[in-house]
Amino acid sequence: MFIDIHCHLDVLKDQDKIIDKCKKEEVGIILTNGGRRKSNRDCLKLSEKYLEVKVALGLYPLDAKKMTQKTIDSEIDFIKKNAKNIIAIGEVGMDFKEEDNDEKKEEQVITLKKFIHLSKDLDFPIIIHSRKAELECIELLEKEKAKKVLMHCFSGKLSLVKRIVDNGWSLSIPANVTFSEHFQKVVEMTPIEQLFCETDSPYLHPKKEFPNEPSNVIFSYKKISEIKNIKLSEVEKQIEKNYISLFIK
Ligand SMILES: [Zn+2]
Secondary structure (H helix, E strand, O other): OEEEEEEOHHHOOOHHHHHHHHHHOOEEEEEEEOOOHHHHHHHHHHHHHOOOEEEEEOOOHHHHOOOOHHHHHHHHHHHHHOHHHOOEEEEEEOOOOOOOOHHHHHHHHHHHHHHHHHHHHHOOOEEEEOOOOHHHHHHHHHHOOOOOEEEEOOOOOHHHHHHHHHOOOEEEEEHHHHOOHHHHHHHHHOOHHHEEEEOOOOOOOOOOOOOOOHHHHHHHHHHHHHHHOOOHHHHHHHHHHHHHHHHOO
């Protein structure tokens, strides 16, 4: 079975068709990540409808930064109430792409800290978005002693990839690894036991089209097989093992 460990199924159209295609391609687990109040609720509904769909709940940093800490706390309560229906906290993290002052950065640190504590309290892996804040995310996760960490679509320096690997955390490789030299290097550097595959659908299409969809996760698997010179069926089996050891309690 193949696994898409990070996508946004709630924003895709023709979900019945998408799930059928996954069945044909043997993509048996689709981890859809919330990130806004509405998408968190939509993702939960999708997992009731489709057996293959699992859920991570969180607040995407660029959305969280528009919310008050009080609203963030109420969403954290909502996540706690739904703990039995989810398998991870995500998509959360920090994004400094639009951030130019330290006060605003500090606000993102406060929010991420809350989600790290939530993931530890509930004993769930935390799925981290870290655009332009890669070092800051790693430092905070280290400081807060997070253990179950999945760095999604990590675009930071290769020295930081090594630090993630040394910390025993995992990295998920998007399907655009077909052409992205950065992600090809990440695959080279990371032991297969710490790798996952993702699509981040509807984004990051393996052939630069739009929208991407979870069945395309197969492109990540094939590229990992090619780079590491391991049979595709072995990559498939190993990542299923990785899933069990990180996500199944
Ligand atoms: Zn995402």
